[in-house]
Amino acid sequence: MMDTPPVCDYEGSDYRDRFWESKPRSYEDRTEHLALRRLLPPRGRRVVHLGAGFGRMTHELDGYDQVIVLDYSRTMLRDAQARLGRDGRYVYVAADIYRLPLADGSCDAAVMERVIHHMADVCAALRQVRAVLAPGAPFVLEYASKRHLKSTLRYLVRRQDWNPFEREPVAFDALYFNFHPDYMAACLRECGFVTRRKLAVSYFRVGVLKRLIPLSVLVTLDRLMQPTGQIALYSPSVFTLNFATGSTPPAAPDGPLFKCPLCGAHLYEEGDELICPTGDGRWAVRDGIYDFKENLAAEGGKAAAQ
Template sequence: MNSLPPVCDYEGSRYQEEFWERGQRAYEDACEAQTLRRLLPRSGRLLLELGAGAGRNTSRYTGYDRIVLLDYSRTQLAQSRERLGDEPRYTYVAANIYRLPFVDGLFDGTTLIRTLHHLAQPAEALIEIRRVLAERATFVLEYANKHNLKAIARYVLRRQTWSPNSLAPIEFAPLNFDFHPQAVRAWLTQAGFRIERQVTVSHFRVGWMKRALPTRMLVALDRLAGTTGDLWQLSPSVFARARAVGASATANGYFQCPACGGSSLEEVALVHGASGLRCSTCQRLWPLRNGIYDFKEAIEV
């Protein structure tokens, strides 16, 4: 797996607590909740939540029968499991978005919220995401928009050197990218998606406004401002609902070995009551530890 793009490592991070719970982001969180309500289908069979983190959004995916939470960080998944519990409705998977451990055409829905901005090769990731989706599956994507009003104003006033108008991603910190909406739309189309709707979000992400005005009011105004999302995108965060177009393979199985692509994985018992999935093609053994299927590193037996 050495040839894969670098991953922004959240292992051991206190992201949920520091960024959301202590970061005064009730406004952003409520805006995202209302946007998800707007964009998600009422019902679905199997949803793949990519970059699920600590499961902040998972309970918002009410229409789906089952949800697979996937994240590269085992500790983020452990936090989401603590939050959501071990209901059969949830499956926890540690894996890399660039090499998803599922057979083609498996899911009828997927979300990628606040995670595209960590991907150095977004076009590559979107192709891999399309692979595991059934025909007409729904994809709800959020990305950080470089062509936002604040960046445009700073550029015009010469307080920022990079141009918000160029289509190239801007890496403002290591493995943290802002994207141009036009570039994201082109990558989605190339990967086999058709955009149905765009919603601009978090228009009022300004410290003094958040302090001075009631959150409920700002969230209501954000909803109103977001209705023009198909016409222009000038907010720091943009959501898009896309549909998987073109043919998909009929899913045959569930997990797929991320190392060799084999789709016959058999459950095996290990010592001390642990278990894992053995790939019958390459014989690698992927552990199931503390309720999390771990496809980051095969174990030696």
């Protein structure tokens, strides 16, 4: 089985409450929704939301016929189910982005925000995303930039030892990275994407500004600033619109959605399980979640994704 980098595990996490609901982050939340709305084509057949978390942004994908809500954490997915419902249009998948179980070319669009900062191997993740997309499909990627006004100022007054202008990612903690825009642009190119638009998001992510300036004013200012990302990127968050290049044939619209994350074979569904025809993989569908975290065919049902 191929080795993949470690995953930042949100199983059992209170992320929703700890990071969003108990903190003054309405400015970030509103400007991120705005950026996604600006970039993602509003309608389509099938979109995958990668690292969707508790579904904070997923309703922005509602113009699509089918929405794959994918995250490594079952806790997050259960929260997303409670928020978005289980009407069949949402397909909940517990899986690792480094080992996507979706058929090649099966998605017409992808969105990934606030996730790649947990990725030690950006290209390995982006190649997986590229593989599940049809040629020409849009991919909205948000990343945390290391080259922003606050980090530049801190570096200049020697309050920070890393240089925001160096291309290499900076690690703040285990599996927490910020990226230089040129580094991310090169990764996207190398992994089969062409970038068409860039938005500079969250310039006003400063405690004192958020306390003193009314939210609606900050959001309006952010709205005006976002398009400047096309020329210069000095914001802490960057939203990009990319398109899948190359000639991978798109999957047949009525073809199987899932492939084996171990060997790539199409999976078939039997009862409450997805099964690989090689016999090496079996995954449960539990409480409306396609759960690729545990391979039931592995010895003793050992977690395949470890």
